[in-house]
Amino acid sequence: MSIDPAPAQTVIAKLDPCGLIAVETWIAAPDVILTLAGSWRSTRVEPTVWWLRGPLDALDDTLARLTSALANDGAITDLSGGFDRLRISGPAWRSALMFGGVFDAEDPAFRPGSVAGTILHHMAVRYDVIDDHTVEIFVPPSYAADLLNHLRAAISRL
Amino acid sequence: MSAPFRNAAGGLIDRARAVRFTVDGRPYEGFAGDTLASASLANGVRLMGRSFKYHRPRGVFGAGVEEPNALYGVGEGGRFEPNTRATDVFLYEGLTAISQNCWPNLPFDIGAVSQVAAPFIPAGFYYKTFFGGPRLWKVYEHLIRRAAGLGKPPQHRDVDRFNHRAAFCDVLVVGAGPAGLAAADAASAAGARVIMVEQDRLAGGGFLRDPAMAGGDDGLVWAMAVATRVKAEGGRVLSRSTATGFYDHGLLNVVQRHVEPGQITRDDGAAQTLWRVRARRVVLAQGSLERPLLFSGNDRPGVMLASAARSFVTRYAVRPGALAVVAGCDDHADLTARVLAASGIEVIAVMDSRVGGRVVAALGSRAVTGAIVSEAGRSRTVACDLIAVSGGQTPTVHLHMQAGGGLAWDAQAGAFAPTTARQNQVSVGAGAGRQGLEAALADGWRAGVEAAQDLGLSRPMGARPRGAAARPTPTVSGCCVTLTDGADAKTAFIDLQNDVTAADIDLAGRQGYRSVEHLKRFTTLGMASDQGKTSNLLGLARMAQASGVTVPQIGLTTFRPPYTPVTLGVLAGEAVGAEAAPRRRLTLQSAHAAAGAVWQPSGYWSRPRAYPMSGETSPQAAVREARTVRDAVGLTDVSTLGKFEVVGPDAVAFLEIICATSVAKLAVGRGRYTIMLREDGIVADDGTVWRLADQRYLLTSSTGGADTMAHRLSYARRVLTPRLQVMVTAVQECWVGIAVAGPNARALVDQATGAAPPRHMSVAAARLADQPVWLLAASYSGERAFEIYVRSYAAQVVWSDLERRVAAAGGRVYGLDAMDLLRIEKGHIVTGAEIDGRTCPYDLGLTKMLRKGGFIGWAGLQRRDFQRPNRPCLVGLDALDGVLPEGAMLLPRAGAAPQGHVSSAGRRVTGEGAIGLGLVASGPDRIGEVMIASSPTRRLQGRVRLTAPLFYDAEGARYVD
Secondary structure (H helix, E strand, O other): OOOOOOOOOOEEEEOOOOEEEEEEEOOOOHHHHHHHHOOOEEEEEEOOEEEEEEOHHHHHHHHHHHHHHHHHHEEEEEOOOOOEEEEEEOOOHHHHHOEOEOOOOOOOOOOOOOEEEEEEOOEEEEEEEEEOOEEEEEEOHHHHHHHHHHHHHHHHHO | OOOOOEOOOOOOOEEEEEEEEEEOOEEEEEEEOOEHHHHHHHOOOOOOEEOOOOOOEEOOOOOOOOOOOOEEEEOOHHHOEEEEEHHHOEOOOOEEEEEOOOOEOOOOEHHHHHHOOHHHOOOOHHHHHOOOOHHHHHHHHHHHHHHOOOOOOOOOOOOOOEEEEEEEEEEEEEOOOHHHHHHHHHHHHOOOOEEEEOOOOOOOHHHHOOOEEEOOEEHHHHHHHHHHHHHHOOOEEEOOEEEEEEEHHHEEEEEEEOOOOOOOOHHHOOOEEEEEEEEEEEEEOOOEEEOOOEOEOOOOOOEEEHHHHHHHHHOOOEOOOOEEEEEEOOHHHHHHHHHHHHOOOEEEEEEEHHHOOEEEEEEEOOOEEEEEEEEOOEEEEEEOOEEEEEOOEEEOOHHHHHOOOOEEEEOOOOEEEEOOOOOOEEEOHHHHOOOOHHHHHHHHHHHHHHHHHHOOOOOOOOOOOOEEEOOOOOOOOOOOOOEOOOOOHHHOEEEOOOOEEHHHHHHHHHOOOOOHHHHHHHHOOOOOOOOOOOOHHHHHHHHHHHHOOOHHHHOOOOOOOOOOOOOHHHHHOOOOHHHOOOOEOOOOHHHHHHOOOEEEEEOOEEEEEEOOOOOOOHHHHHHHHHHHHHHOOEEEEOOOOEEEEEEOOOHHHHHHHHEOEOOOOOOOOEEEEEEEEOOOOOEEEEEEEEEEEOOEEEEEEOOOOHHHHHHHHHHHHHHHOOOOOOEEEEOOOOEEEEEEEOOOHHHHHHHHHOOOOOOOOEEEEEEEOOEEEEEEOOOOOOOOEEEEEEEHHHHHHHHHHHHHHHHHOOOEEOOHHHHHHHHHHHOOOOEOOOEOOOOOOOOOOOHHHEOOOOOOOHHHHOOHHHHOOOOEEEEEEEEOOOOOOOOOEEEOOOOOOOOEEEEEEEEOOOOOOEEEEEEEEOHHHHOOOEEEEEEOOOOEEEEEEEEOOOOOOOOOHHHOO
């Protein structure tokens, strides 16, 4: 991995709203969550909390399915609408996150599937590494416009 | 254009690229790779500045960041940088430099007349001379600042851009000299993530000045190979980058210059980047700084450090003189003499203090014309234009000290060297007091290996590089920090930048200064842009000598960041103007803007303050909007409230710990007002709690308290109640909150949802504009009201629907100011005004709501002070004279001590006049009393009558359908 890849073809985009569900279990069973997630992408955001995300039009069905499956072993909270998603695609996404940031996004151990909650330019954000060339950033909608501007500027400064 | 002092060959300059520059408007030419100093010397320019206090002529003294004399203002307009060291700015086409601290020009400086007065203005003279009141000092200060000083600050707004960037590494190596390169090579080979920073534009350190072999190759070739290897292993090599500060937990600030001072950036890029580097291990390989010698006139242009003279000759192919005297206390003198001689400079004399050779005085005025030298007790005068001096080497320990490291005195070297490290740092090479190339390479390599091993990295690495100097490596066999016999202490300068002479140090000693910190303040020794890099140790030695103690007994001043000056722009980074801080935008921002909102900053949020109609002021609009709510219906955005879902079998148990009011008996579909306390019993925030389902609750808090409440809930969940089966999630921005308030609100919501709205303090799910919503029947205004919560992505359609219905019902949108007027009239407290970090529930009239224990803050509430009868308590305030300034003191009578203050105030919504809320000692017992509300700073004063904190609908009839 080159530490300072060329910024060319590194782009940022705001994604459409998605269904987002937080799941917490009292019985700490990652495999159970993965099973429950089905086709929804699951990311572990706290020791006992996972975020599942998928299509908005499947939200109600998924909520019902999760509620039923979890029963008394956990709880769910619908976070849909609570976060905007920005996606940085391209070889320099790691470098872009270092501008105004405090988290080591350049650590090779921060690989696809990794999640981090941190501060970027004063804003609380959460990173989800999709693949080697893509990261998605969750940010409260009120901050999204400024974060988008900040990251665009960061990419331009690479 | 000829450069009379440039050698025809050699140096690390690009002779194919001529570079034009100007100094004080006069054109010159140098080569790419030159510094302003080397190019000036090549052109025969010796005079490069005037001294701080006496305006003595000064020339270049060093060849790097230690330079105290040759300071220029560089660049123009918004890129002007004062106090730029000529030795630390590389030439670029069009560079413009102006000299400083002189008038009308550098060669003819009127200020030089102060040299005549020098005997009368020794160190600290103005402390004893300029007495008088503060106003008089303003006159003195103006005159002193005009007479003395360095560069003038820029007059234009900075036009450059600056980056702030984080970086993490296993091993940070500061300095790319032999030791640093070896350390980086070893650590990188072992698999460590390495960052190597070098303040120069080229790696190599001492190799740039004193050619040598390393790793079986030319030193500079080896240096480039190491840099290439480090980068190939995923490391970073930052040139033109200075580690300016070493802070706790392995954090270092590194300032990287992308362009030279005053230079226009390429492609609108950043001029500088401030790297905040977190390193697991730090190798400090900063080398050492050469010390000057003390003799009369040792500040004349032409006197320079021996290492600088070698740099100019070897790196820049510049002869800093034609006839040289070399003086030193170790083998550096001999080395320098041979280097100078090899470059065509005639070396007149080599004065080695080890065998009694000393320079007594430099002769000349604007440049050295000769020297008085002493050998074996006999003095003679020699003609020369260059005196190269070496008084020993001082390890560069600034970062080591900033990181809390300790130092030990090395009597042989006459310098302090690093000992204990407080963080994961190690000093190597000359910076650790090691002598010679081979020792530096071995030391650096060992540090790199050990750093990697400490981190558990054990990838096989090659053999350590061996070094061989082209000329015999100097050994430090002595130091010379004393004044030459026969020299005049009054013209023997210890601190060139601050015009501190040996006589000034002596004077401080005679006047009783014993602490080195006091000495520094008295004489200004070690201050200003060079921070005493060449002077500190000489000053300490002189003071020790005068005090009859040793240097370690005198001690050291504190080394503080930054190591070298940094521009203010790079400290600010991107955070200027609109980028200073992010702005939180409401989901419905465009709707509010379309309605004509005037915006009010509220933390990071911008919220609608009011929606003035044509010709209205904001206060007038607020009153109109509030009256509309009282008379018909109003619509407002309450999205910024803190919101938390608390879910699970133990949700009630958790909420009963958080909330000081009862939650357990709350039925499904019901809600109530609540308060949350700090551990010490003070009210932290207030809000509402709603039972949405059997095991699902919604807790709200104030806008300003939302982030704090999120932290409190997280702490309570993770630390205080880890075993509870409860999920606590901040959902502030999941929901957009829209409040509909007023006598027509119920009918409007009924019509909009097609279902009977919930009664006051009840909650129900509904559909509005075909979107699922929660209807929370809560009132902040004192009117029947509903907070309608809709998912943020569906909020626009719901707002539009409600806005249309409100307008049809004779209502309008209202903002924060109207909200404030309404809540004051109703006597509702608010975080930031009545909940001010000092008030407990008893003070706010909330005693009856409290449960009997079991919640955070209960123990704190038992403190005796909370039972004190004269605590400030909540009251209503009715202005008798129509004036009620918010924040005003409340006095029992004119001239008496204040007994409270006005926490909130505003116009009555119903009726005329002003009302407010306040906190008054024993307030509830003083209802009916008249006090004076006084705000001296605003020159406002009026009488107020204390009332119950409720001015509207005391019976709550407006809530009932």
